Amino acid sequence: MTREELQEIAENELEAREELDHLIFVCNAASCQSSQGLQLIESLKSGIEEKELGDTVEVKGAGCMGLCAAGPLVLIEPDGILYTQVKPEDAGEILNHLESEAVERLKTDLEMPFFGKQVKIVLENSGKIDPEKIEDYIAMEGYTALNRVITEMSPGEVIDVISDSGLRGRGGAGYPTGLKWSTVGIAEDVQKYVVCNADEGDPGAFMDRSVLESDPHRVLEGMAIAGYAVGADKGYIYVRAEYPLAIERLREAIKRARRLNLLGNNIFGSQFSFNLEIRLGAGAFVCGEETALLASIEGRQGRPRPRPPYPAEYGLWGHPTLINNVETFANVAPIIRNGAEWFASIGTENSKGTKVFAMAGSINNTGLIEVPMGITLRDIIYDLGGGLPEDLKFKAVQTGGPSGGCVPEEHLDMPVDYESLKEVGTMMGSGGMIVVDASSDMVSDVAKYFVEFCKSESCGKCVPCRVGTAQMYDLLDKISKDEATQRDLDLLVDLCDVVRNTSLCGLGQAAPQPVLSTLEYFKEDYDAHLQKATDKLTHAVQREE
């Protein structure tokens, strides 16, 4: 494969598209598939056959278009018409209206803030290409960044671009990506590895799944560029087995990329080789922790080990290993294509670029969005998210999953960036956002829920996490059942401190966060339970008397 050949594939694909009068993209990601998306594709295809439109109209299964609450979604190009909640029986009507006015009852306003306020980098191709066709990705300038780094840049230059862009790890903690790359880059070893952490397991989060299902080649390209930059010729994508569609598309993507020699040995005729393998996770949340993830890839039990040494120095089988999250890798190719300055111009001073969020809970537009860093939570929830469903009053938004916390209404105008979120006691996390309405009880619906998750996902290796989270859960259960006293609450607060400061890995260290944050902002919910417990007791005593 040469640059010219890559260009030729892109041109052929674009020409083929131009020959068509209409291109119909139907969301073919997991959530739309679950609402008859596949049947819709079939009925559109048979409709085209019946009407003999085969030469002028093509239907493509595409990736996620974001507005999952209103799926399945259909995009008609080049007109740019988006239909929502389309049923297989609507296919005929859609095809009949291709040359005339759009079908009004299905049409969605693309001017609405949900679309207008988004800035798409990671999701730029999502919904506009067929994730199962490598030619589609190449038509969108796919693999040109990989070509450029291999043929024109030194590994050091690639790392400099990533550093200058200000990209920070999208897995949650926000460690500077360039710094991580350079640490692995300078490590001396004949064997190095690149690992993609696709073990997304936070309740309410589906960003990584969506990227893998919608645009898998973007992640492969990012990983190959990383491999070139740090000097690794081997990579692993660790995906949880609960994501069968993502796995299937990744497998297909790797196969196609290998066939075109965009992965494999001597890529673009250079000395650089990069081979990728998929590893399936058995669905243990703790395997998202990097050292547990590495143990799992090595075929051992997915249990973390103390750091340091960090994987950058001592990773897979003892070799220097670069681990980044799916979304981090997905940002790499556009940064190389458009330059560090372009990326750094989006976002805030210390949080550059965009962030993909999965909106869930009490919100109208549940789904996937990509917004520039620095946007306010209010904008996200009320403009993009369309606010809460009727009659529901906002109470809090939970971000960062089990490691994160809640943001109450008073902080809704705060910019969304790594530091601001930390200041109010939560975190960016991988990007799950769960809106909680006033009817929810923060003790049982939020704190207890997340602690139960951490308790059942704790690997059991270290005492504070294994026993501490179980004790925390029992205390929260007692509080939520109106059976606890102030002493129980004090014990819970104290346990939070112990578990946070003495646990071995991030799972335990962060497990108290939902409790601490609900206690900070919604102490009244806890107090109400304690009061009810006291009342119960008083009644019992009175009855005795």
Added chain:
Amino acid sequence: MASRTKVKTLTIDGKRVGARGDATILEVAREHDVYIPTLCFLEGLRPNGGCRMCIVEIEGSNKLQPSCVTQVYEGMEVHTDSERIQNYRKKILQLIFSERNHVCSVCVSNGNCELQDTAQKLGMDHVEYPYLYPHMEVDATHDRFAVDHNRCIMCTRCVRVCEGVEGAYTWDIANRGINAKVITDLNQDWGDSETCTSCGKCVQVCPTGALFEKGKAVAEMKKTRQFLPYLSVMREEEE
């Protein structure tokens, strides 16, 4: 090899000490008679860092590190006995006591138990957390040994000695979190294990009365571990 043998200087509790470059804080502390409690650590076994009893404070870092796996570096300032650390250690120990049944008076290892010793040394006089007492079994199907899961503190010494010294890989861990427990082979009775060599190393390294020799009554089970340093020296010489 050169960098490994390099000597580092550090301070432990204000005292300046020299150490081998590849030494851990715990090793250096023990060489200088500084007491750091440990439960999952045992010399000769691969360190685990799971019991968290040996956590120490390192100047310049907010995170507490387990001294059994943390290597020293030049100029490191370690605090092993601050009030903060003592407080956490006691609470972690209490959590261990609250997890399963550790009533000493009816235990084969009473008087010869590392958990009991540690509690006494740290001055743990009560357990403030509710006792969980999960339903745990005793497996006495082996000819010579038995395992009482109620006494197990999940230190995984048995697992590590079996894989790392005996090479039999009989012991392992099943389940997650609070439900985790040590198992033999594929969670079958110890007596039915096809891999167990009956060497008894697991019994000897167990810090509590969880693994014991049959026929031992209360307070009669004493563990012998002299073979471990001997085996590790032999292994090193062979290498």
